[in-house]
Amino acid sequence: MSWNTFGRVFRFTTWGESHGPALGVVVDGCPPGIALSEADIQPFLDARKPGQSKYTTQRREADEVRILSGVFEGKTTGTPISLMIENTDQRSKDYSEVAKAYRPGHADYTYDAKYGFRDYRGGGRSSARETAARVAAGAIARKVIPEVEITAWVEAIGPHAIDYDRFDAEHIRANPFFCPDPEAAAAWENIIDQTRKAGSSLGAVVACEARGVPAGWGAPVYAKLDSEIAAAMMTINATKGVEIGDGFAAARLSGEENADTMRPGEDGTVDFGANHSGGTAGGISTGQPVTCRVAFKPTSSILTAVETVTRPDETGEFEATEISTKGRHDPCVGIRGVPVVEAMMALVLADQKLLHRAQVGER
Numbered sequence: 001m002s003w004n005t006f007g008r009v010f011r012f013t014t015w016g017e018s019h020g021p022a023l024g025v026v027v028d029g030c031p032p033g034i035a036l037s038e039a040d041i042q043p044f045l046d047a048r049k050p051g052q053s054k055y056t057t058q059r060r061e062a063d064e065v066r067i068l069s070g071v072f073e074g075k076t077t078g079t080p081i082s083l084m085i086e087n088t089d090q091r092s093k094d095y096s097e098v099a100k101a102y103r104p105g106h107a108d109y110t111y112d113a114k115y116g117f118r119d120y121r122g123g124g125r126s127s128a129r130e131t132a133a134r135v136a137a138g139a140i141a142r143k144v145i146p147e148v149e150i151t152a153w154v155e156a157i158g159p160h161a162i163d164y165d166r167f168d169a170e171h172i173r174a175n176p177f178f179c180p181d182p183e184a185a186a187a188w189e190n191i192i193d194q195t196r197k198a199g200s201s202l203g204a205v206v207a208c209e210a211r212g213v214p215a216g217w218g219a220p221v222y223a224k225l226d227s228e229i230a231a232a233m234m235t236i237n238a239t240k241g242v243e244i245g246d247g248f249a250a251a252r253l254s255g256e257e258n259a260d261t262m263r264p265g266e267d268g269t270v271d272f273g274a275n276h277s278g279g280t281a282g283g284i285s286t287g288q289p290v291t292c293r294v295a296f297k298p299t300s301s302i303l304t305a306v307e308t309v310t311r312p313d314e315t316g317e318f319e320a321t322e323i324s325t326k327g328r329h330d331p332c333v334g335i336r337g338v339p340v341v342e343a344m345m346a347l348v349l350a351d352q353k354l355l356h357r358a359q360v361g362e363r
Contacts, residue, residue, distance in 0.1 A: 006235065007347060008223070009354040010144065012137040016087075017119055018127030024084040025133035027140050029354065030070070032078030034143045041065050041083070041139040047173075048135045048339035062088065065136050076140075083136045087129075101310045101323045105300035112311065128237040128333060131340045138343025141350035148349055152208040152341045153180045155293065157188050157332055161205075178206075178338040196331040199303030199324075204334025206294045208341045210349060213279060215270075215287035216360075217352040224283025225290070225352055232344040233294045238333045241295035245278025260286070290349070294341050296334030301325040 005013040009029045016023025042065055049063040063085055070081030099120045102108040107126035111118045118124060142150070153172045155162055162181035172180050177192075179185035195202050218225030226244040233242045243249075250258050253276070260281070261273035272288055279290035302325055309318040330336060 006232065007351045009358060010141065010347065010351040012134070012347065014130055014133040014137075016085075016130070016133065017124045018087070018129040019119070019124070020087060022084050022086045023130060023133050024068075024082065025137045027070070027081040027083070027137050029351075030076050030078070030081055030140055031144065031354070032076050034076045035074055036067070036071050036076050036081075036140065036143060037074060038065050038067055040143065041067075041136050044135050044139045044339055044343065045085070045132060048132060048336055063132055081140060083133070085132050085136065097323060098325065099311075101308050101321050103300050103323060103325055104306055104308050105297070109309075126237070128330075128336075131237065131337075131343075134236075134347070135339050135343045138339075138346040141343070141346040144350040145346065145353055147214070148210050148212040148346075150208065150210045150342050150345050150349075152178070152206055152338045152345070154178045154204055154335060154338060155207040156205040157191065157334070158202040158204075160184065160187065160191055177335055192331050201299035201302050201330070202332045203298045204296045204332050204337070206296065206334055206337050206341050208292050208294070208345050210279070210290040210345055213285045213287070213290050213349060215285055217349070217356050218280065218284040219355070220283045223352075223355065224280070225285050225348075226278065226280045226283060228348045228352065229290070229292055229345065232348045233292060233341065236294070236296075236337060236340050236344060238296045238299065238337070239294055240297045243278075243293040244280065245291055246276045247278075247293060250276055260288075285352075290345075292341075292345070294337070296332075296337050299330050299333045301329040 004015065005011055007029070011028045012025050014023070014025045045063040045065055066084045068082040068084055070077055070079050098108065107123060108118065108120070111126055151169065151172065154177050157177070162179060162184040166181045166183060168180050168182065171182050171185070172178050175185040177185050177188050179188065192202070229244065230242045233239055246253070246258070258276050260275060260277050263271045263273070265271040270287070272286065275288045275291070277286070278292060279286055279288040305322040305324040308321060308323045310321050312318055
């Protein structure tokens with residue numbers, strides 16, 4: 001399998017499967033001399049790890065990270081940084097039915113069609129378990145961009161959206177939904193609980209904002225900051241859409257309505273009257289907050305029986321059947337997508353910072 005690496009200068013390669021002994025990531029291109037320990041990485045993994053509430057999968061993983069290389073006397077050496085996270089709570093027997101038939105919406109059929117072989121235990125390499133390695137890499141990326149503050153939150157679960165008039169950033173980490181609206185968080189408890197008991201699932205929209213990105217990161221053609229962010233977010237499991245800034249809503253505006261008006265600021269800066277563009281213009285950062293929204297589809301592994309086909313027999317023929325996926329699955333995978341979205345934003349921005357420095361120096 002190819003294409004397990006993302007990034008240009010700050011690059012990372014993930015490895016491992018959902019039900020293998022461990023998974024991990026190798027980060028290459030990290031500058032030397034940055035203070036780094038497991039304690040810098042673990043809090044981000046703790047935010048993503050499963051089994052923290054009844055509203056997520058009940059798989060219990062400590063997700064404890066080990067640094068295997070690239071750090072000496074508490075600082076990065078400039079060599080590849082290898083991280084490992086052990087899997088300790090696999091239940092492969094839960095996937096006996098998945099071995100015989102494909103889960104609609106999952107990678108079961110397409111993986112088989114491409115490779116002629118698949119690890120059906122939890123989806124193997126296609127499992128969202130892989131995102132733990134991304135979050136670990138993202139923690140290192142944040143050390144490369146200390147000037148940037150990245151925050152993501154769940155904006156909507158199914159058709160149930162937050163009210164931005166009640167937005168409270170302090171509340172994002174105070175509930176199991178990463179929800180900045182206390183009233184919406186309270187309502188979501190019942191909505192998710194009912195969905196879980198019904199054996200179904202819901203989609204979600206995750207919003208992300210990066211403050212402190214200076215003007216100038218990105219490139220005008222094939223390394224646009226917004227295209228890199230969109231590509232990064234689309235690699236996350238269950239992602240089906242990405243918007244930068246106003247996204248599709250911008251198509252409904254007139255030119256003057258969509259304009260991020262500019263005025264001279266203090267000390268040679270520029271003041272913007274709006275941020276419809278999400279902090280980018282022509283593929284390059286403007287100095288405003290970089291924003292995006294990520295749409296997650298409902299979890300494909302559900303207890304409700306759905307129509308599907310079996311794996312082809314020796315004659316190559318499929319048979320119609322139904323499948324009900326047992327095991328432990330998120331009723332709304334977008335909830336735990338929040339730390340992953342933050343990580344991917346950090347990874348893109350760290351890469352763009354180093355690309356910028358390589359091209360134009362420290363200006």
